[in-house]
Every structure is written in C-alpha cells, then in structure tokens.
Amino acid sequence: MIPQWFKNYFFSLRAFYQTSSLLLPWLIAAFSVCFIYGLAGGLFLAPADYQQGDAFRIIYVHVPAALTAMAVYSIMAMSGLMVLVFRMKIAAICMTCSAQIGVWFTFLALVTGSIWGKPMWGTWWIWDARLTSVLVLFFLYLGFIILHSVLPNNSGRDRACAILAVVGVINLPVIHYSVIWWNTLHQGPTISKFARPSIAPAMLHPLLAMIAAFLLFYGIILLTRMRNEILLREIKSQWIKEEFSHELA
Amino acid sequence: MLNAFFTIIKHEMLITLRSAHAWLIPLLFFGMVVCLFPLTLGPDTDVLKKIAPGIVWVAAVLATLLSIENIFRADAEAGYLDLLLLSPQPLAFLMLAKIISHWLVYGLPLVMLSPLLGMVLQLTPAASLTLFYSLLIGTPVLSMMGAIGAALTVNIRQQSLLLPILILPLYIPVLIFGTNAVMAADNNLPVSGDLALMAALSLASMAFAPLFTSLALRTGANQ
Numbered sequence: 063m064i065p066q067w068f069k070n071y072f073f074s075l076r077a078f079y080q081t082s083s084l085l086l087p088w089l090i091a092a093f094s095v096c097f098i099y100g101l102a103g104g105l106f107l108a109p110a111d112y113q114q115g116d117a118f119r120i121i122y123v124h125v126p127a128a129l130t131a132m133a134v135y136s137i138m139a140m141s142g143l144m145v146l147v148f149r150m151k152i153a154a155i156c157m158t159c160s161a162q163i164g165v166w167f168t169f170l171a172l173v174t175g176s177i178w179g180k181p182m183w184g185t186w187w188i189w190d191a192r193l194t195s196v197l198v199l200f201f202l203y204l205g206f207i208i209l210h211s212v213l214p215n216n217s218g219r220d221r222a223c224a225i226l227a228v229v230g231v232i233n234l235p236v237i238h239y240s241v242i243w244w245n246t247l248h249q250g251p252t253i254s255k256f257a258r259p260s261i262a263p264a265m266l267h268p269l270l271a272m273i274a275a276f277l278l279f280y281g282i283i284l285l286t287r288m289r290n291e292i293l294l295r296e297i298k299s300q301w302i303k304e305e306f307s308h309e310l311a
Numbered sequence: 312m313l314n315a316f317f318t319i320i321k322h323e324m325l326i327t328l329r330s331a332h333a334w335l336i337p338l339l340f341f342g343m344v345v346c347l348f349p350l351t352l353g354p355d356t357d358v359l360k361k362i363a364p365g366i367v368w369v370a371a372v373l374a375t376l377l378s379i380e381n382i383f384r385a386d387a388e389a390g391y392l393d394l395l396l397l398s399p400q401p402l403a404f405l406m407l408a409k410i411i412s413h414w415l416v417y418g419l420p421l422v423m424l425s426p427l428l429g430m431v432l433q434l435t436p437a438a439s440l441t442l443f444y445s446l447l448i449g450t451p452v453l454s455m456m457g458a459i460g461a462a463l464t465v466n467i468r469q470q471s472l473l474l475p476i477l478i479l480p481l482y483i484p485v486l487i488f489g490t491n492a493v494m495a496a497d498n499n500l501p502v503s504g505d506l507a508l509m510a511a512l513s514l515a516s517m518a519f520a521p522l523f524t525s526l527a528l529r530t531g532a533n534q
Contacts, residue, residue: 146526198480205477212467221530222463226477229459229523233481236512240484244491 075292076301078152082285089282096275103268111265120178122269126276128171128196134164134280135199138206139231142224152288154220155295157227158210159287163280165203171196191242198237202230315400316408323412338420341374345428356433363432364442364493368486371421371446372453376475378417379457382409383465383528392465396532402525410458410521411451418450434497441496441506445489448509452485455513455520462527485512 072078104122111118138160144153175193176186187193206226213219296302327334348366349359386392395405425446429439460478467473492505 198483201476201480205480208473209463209477212473214466218530218533222527225459225523225527225530226463229481232519233484236484237480240487244487 093278100271131167142227145224319408455516
C-alpha cells in the first residue's frame with residue numbers, strides 16, 4: 063500500500079534526524095529575513111492607523127499568533143491521524159511536540175488580544191465569537207497536554223492522544239460555528255468592529271511577513287524539539303552511536 | 312449482531328435495576344444542583360427565568376460526567392471488558408449498545424425530570440416543554456462524547472477530574488443549541504432550527520463516537 067522508498071524515508075527516525083539538520087539553517091535564515099522585515103515594517107514603516115493610532119501595531123503579533131495556533135492544531139490532528147492509520151513514530155513525535163508549542167501560541171493570541179482589546183473596546187475580555195473559539199482551542203490544547211502527561215509512557219499513549227486530537231479537530235468547526243450563532247443571536251454585532259476597510263498594502267506586507275515568520279519559527283522549534291525527542295527515544299540504538307561517533311572519539 | 316446488541320442493553324438495564332438506587336444518584340445530584348441556584352441567586356422570577364435553561368443544561372452536563380466516568384471501569388475490573396474486546400462482534404456496535412444503555416439508565420431520568428425543574432424555575436409551559444425536547448435530543452450527545460473520554464481514561468484511576476477537562480470543550484455546541492432553543496421558546500420564537508441542529512449533532516455523534524470509543528479501548532487494552 064505504501065511504497066517502500068516512502069517508508070524507508072518517512073518512517074525512519076534516522077533519515078528524519080539527518081534531513082532536519084540540513085533543513086534547520088535554511089529555516090533559521092528564512093525566519094530571520096521575514097522577522098526582521100516584518101518587525102521593521104510593522105513597527106516603523108507602516109503608517110499609524112487613522113482610528114487606532116499606534117495601538118493597532120499589536121496586530122503584527124496577535125494575528126500571526128492566532129493563525130499559527132490554529133495551523134499548529136491542524137498539523138497536530140493530521141499527525142494524529144497518521145499515528146492511528148499508519149502507526150508512524152515520527153508522526154507521534156510531531157503531534158506531541160506540536161501540542162506543546164501550539165498551546166503557547168494560543169496563549170500569546172489570547173494575551174495580545176486582551177491587551178489590544180483594553181484600549182480599543184474598553185475591556186480586557188468580551189464574549190465575542192472569535193475570542194471564545196480561541197479560548198476553546200486553548201482548552202483543547204491543555205486537555206491534550208494533560209492527557210499526554212498523565213498516561214504511562216508507552217505506545218498506547220501516542221494512540222490515545224491521537225484519538226483525542228482527531229476528535230477535537232472534528233469538533234472544532236462545529237464549536238466555531240455554534241459560537242458564532244450563539245454570539246449573533248444574543249449580543250448583537252459587536253464583531254463589526256473587526257470589519258474595518260480592507261487593509262493598506264504598507265500595513266499588509268509586514269503582516270504577511272510576520273505570519274510567515276511565526277510559521278517558520280514554529281517549524282524551527284518543532285524540528286529542534288523533535289530531534290531532542292528522537293534522541294531520547296532512540297538513545298540505545300546503533301545509528302545514534304554512529305551519528306555521534308566522531309564527537310565521542 | 313443485533314442479538315448481541317439487545318443482549319447488552321438488556322444485561323446493562325438488569326444490572327442497574329438490581330443494584331440498589333445507583334441510578335438515583337445522578338438524578339438526585341441533578342435536582343440538587345438546580346435547586347442551589349434559586350437559593351444563591353435569590354427567588355426573583357425574572358432572573359430565574361432568564362438563567363433557567365443554562366442552569367438545567369449545565370446540571371445535566373455535570374450529572375452525565377459523574378455517571379459516565381464509571382461506564383467502563385467496573386467492566387474493566389471484572390474482566391467483562393476484555394470479553395467484549397475479544398468477542399467476534401464488531402466492537403463499535405457493542406459500544407453503541409453500552410452507551411445507549413447508559414443513556415437509558417442515567418440520561419433519560421434527567422430528561423423526564425427536566426419539565427418539572429423548568430416549572431420550578433418559572434419557565435412558561437411551552438419553554439419547559441422545549442427544555443424537555445432539547446434534553447431528549449441533546450443528552451445522547453453528552454453520553455456519546457463522554458464515552459470517548461471514559462474510554463481514554465479507563466486505565467487512569469487517580470485523576471477523577473481528567474475526564475471533564477478532556478470532554479467539556481466538546482460539549483459546547485450542544486449546550487449552545489440546547490439553551491438557545493429554550494430561550495427562543497420563552498420568547499415565543501420558532502425552535503425547530505436549534506432542535507434540528509441538535510438532532511444532527513446527536514446522529515453524528517452516534518455514528519462516530521462508538522468508533523472512537525472502541526479504538527480508544529483497544530489502544531488501552533494493547534498496552
């Protein structure tokens with residue numbers, strides 16, 4: 063069913079370990095470029111918003127963090143599916159490492175949103191549809207991490223966590239839309255505050271750069287964590303001895 | 312296959328009916344939690360009317376979480392769960408029977424009690440009836456989703472609050488639609504939309520939850 067070359071490559075922790083060490087410098091370089099341009103463009107080059115003044119600049123942290131949080135959850139759930147269907151070790155490692163990173167992006171999105179909300183809406187928190195869905199995402203991440211930490215460390219743990227991730231991602235759209243309907247039925251359109259005129263290019267380009275930078279940052283941290291996890295799991299295997307033989311000699 | 316399905320339901324019902332008043336505990340819990348709210352928030356009719364759907368639904372969620380935690384535990388300890396896992400019948404189908412019997416024993420009594428609680432909390436008769444319908448359609452979702460969590464945590468004994476943490480976020484849609492329907496009925500608005508959405512959630516959870524439950528149980532058993 064799965065071609066052998068694919069199996070040799072993607073199911074092998076050793077191949078992943080070696081490729082990722084080649085990939086990491088490139089990711090770091092791309093991240094640095096995007097991050098420096100995004101930061102300079104967002105904080106200095108982009109004009110201040112005519113309504114929100116300089117306070118709008120928190121968008122360059124808030125939106126990338128929220129987007130990355132959601133992207134990480136979907137990557138986590140896809141890895142979970144791979145764990146359940148193909149029993150891929152590497153997918154299990156990717157899933158658990160992603161959860162630990164994603165929860166911090168979600169936390170960052172909540173905190174920056176709150177800091178932005180105080181001067182703009184006059185309150186730290188409103189029960190707006192988007193805020194509530196991000197909060198639920200935060201709870202889903204925490205549930206996953208707690209389940210992972212409580213279960214005994216064996217192959218069953220990865221599969222149990224994968225089930226939770228997959229069930230969570232099936233429910234996420236339902237939760238999102240139910241929260242939107244709940245909000246529009248009860249509270250009136252406070253959300254229209256989001257619907258400002260389409261964003262000017264001078265503001266948009268740094269934002270896109272920051273989104274790319276956040277995703278690349280996730281990639282860097284993910285690869286680093288996965289490499290650590292691989293070393294921990296495979297510490298007794300022969301290839302690690304070969305890999306580090308020149309350092310041990 | 313159908314034979315096994317009905318045997319399990321019959322078996323579960325018999326066990327519950329013969330164990331003294333076990334089914335009464337979540338029901339009493341449900342009633343008592345609901346009664347705490349008028350006592351703490353004051354007997355103001357308008358306030359109670361406004362928060363009644365939320366109170367009843369949250370109490371139903373808590374009662375379900377209390378009872379579903381043990382859906383597999385006694386079976387696992389007695390070795391009955393291993394027999395189910397080894398049986399030639401499809402496990403998901405057997406799990407559907409287990410969850411349905413759980414709902415019949417613990418969910419249905421809550422549903423039956425709910426119109427009375429609605430009246431106590433000053434809901435109009437129409438709204439109380441809608442509360443009854445919304446719980447009737449919605450509580451199976453609570454049992455189905457809860458079973459996934461119970462299957463995931465069946466081997467973890469010391470953490471009794473783990474299951475609610477895993478499952479509560481997944482209950483949000485059904486809570487929203489359920490309370491919405493009752494509030495709409497209280498304002499003389501049509502409720503069929505919310506109830507239809509809940510029925511969709513209910514059917515979807517019946518289709519998927521037994522599969523995930525059996526997958527989780529097999530994972531736990533293979534360790």
